[in-house]
Structures are given as structure tokens and as C-alpha cells.
Amino acid sequence: MPEGHIIHRLATENRKAFGGRAARVSSPQGRFAEGAKLIDGQLLAGAEAHGKHLFLGFEGESWLHIHLGLYGGFTFGAGPAPTPVGLVRLRLENDDAYADLRGPTTCELLTPAEKAAVHARLGPDPLRPDADPDAAWQRISRSGSTVAALLMDQKVLAGVGNVYRAEVLFRLGIAPHRPGRGLARAEWDAIWADLAALMRDGTVAGRIDTVRPEHTPEAMGRPPRVDDHGGEVYVYRRAALPCLVCGTGVRTETHAARNLFWCPRCQQR
């Protein structure tokens, strides 16, 4: 269940394991059998991520486009690859390594033009060096939608999911229900900068940690704790628990079909 930082990490992992070499490509489950056959044995030329979309480039100008959706995941291992267990949509393999893909929303082959079309409908990704935060600001500053909804809209901003959305708004003290057009440019600049830093850390760590050193349980004189999704966060999935900073109960509600979490006292800006 990944946000953009994990997809960038997967691009790197795939590049390290398979880049510059011929890859054996198969679909043990069968649902990607035809596509796998088309690129089987080809050289993997590159791997990149844009938001939550992963692209693996093969010689012959084919791009393997993968979106993990809510359930999808990769498993990497050293070769030789074992007999596939469960429903493996895609297996990449060489003599040294293998990777299994399960449960993706998307696993398809694209032409360069089709790949360009995917990029075109995505907003700037804080983890990409070519990202233009002003493109997102143009949409946000004209929108009556809430900041909370806009941050999750991949056309506006690519790669941010429910955890980073909740956490960046907490860290900047911004009330999630404010309309985008009510945001000041300086606030947007701060959101972008914080997202870029948090997501960069997340790519390295492979998990989402957002709690500043001065607010860790140790620094606050509280018992140590670990959030059940594997990272240390302020408000995400901490409904009704005391805010780590002020002690107020963390609020939650369903917002645009997703769970939103915030501290009503710390986030009044």
C-alpha cells in the first residue's frame, strides 16, 4: 500500500537488479501473459517513477507501466527464482535476481506516446528533479476544493497519499478544510518543500516518519511507541488518541471517500 516514495524506491530497486541486462519476463498467473511474451528476453534500459506510477523501459521502445493501487506489491529476491507462490502477475528474472509483482491495479505495455499521455495527466512530483511546483500552485490557488482534497488529487500533485497529506498539513498547522484558493503562496511553498524533504527521507527509509526530534516520545517524556503502519507520525490513523504536541484528541472524518486525520487545536491556520 504505497505512496510515491515507495514507487521511486521500486524504480531504483528494479534498476539495480535488472538494469542494463536482458530480463526474463513472465506472468505465472497468466493475466499478463501476452505482454510478458512481447518483452521477454529484452534488455531493461531504464526505470523511473512519476507519482505512484512506475515505468520500466525495455529496448524496442516498450514501456512496462505499473500502478500498485491499494493492494499491489513487489517482492525481490536473489536468484534462482523459486516456484511462484500465489497469484504472481509479473515476474522479472535474471541469473542473479528475481522480482514478483502481485495485485497491481495496472500492469500493461505502453508506447512512448502512451507513456507521455500518462505523464501529461499527472501533476508535479516532489521527488522528480523536473517537477514544477508552480504548476500545482496554479490549480490550487484557483480551486474551491479543500486543501486536503487537492493534495490527494494526482492531477494537481503526484505521489502524495493519505499519510503524507495528513502529516504535512499537521506539520505546517494548516486546517485541512481550508479551500485551496485561501492558501497563501508562502504556505504552498512550505508545503512543497516539506513534502519534498519528507518523501525524500521516506524513499531512503522505506517508511514514513514525520515526527520532529523535539516531539518524539523520548523527548516528550512519554513511553516509546510505534505506529502500526511502520512509521512514526503525528495524526495519521491516530483517531481519538492525544495529539503528540498538545494532547487534544485527534479528529477523523471521511473526506472525499478517504479517511482524514487532523488535530483541531494545532491546525488552525
Next chain:
DNA sequence: GCCTCATGTTGAT
């Protein structure tokens, strides 16, 4: 072992 929920997106209503 069964049930619920989840770091997501699309397409129908």
C-alpha cells in the same frame, strides 16, 4: 477461520 480495513484509482450512477 472469519471479518474488517487499508499508504489507490476508475467508471458507473
Next chain:
DNA sequence: TCAACCTGAGGCT
């Protein structure tokens, strides 16, 4: 606004 997609983890029995 909601169902569908389709997988795994955690809580409960």
C-alpha cells in the same frame, strides 16, 4: 457518491 478491482494484515472468535 459508491461499487469494483483484488491482496494481506490484524482483530476477533
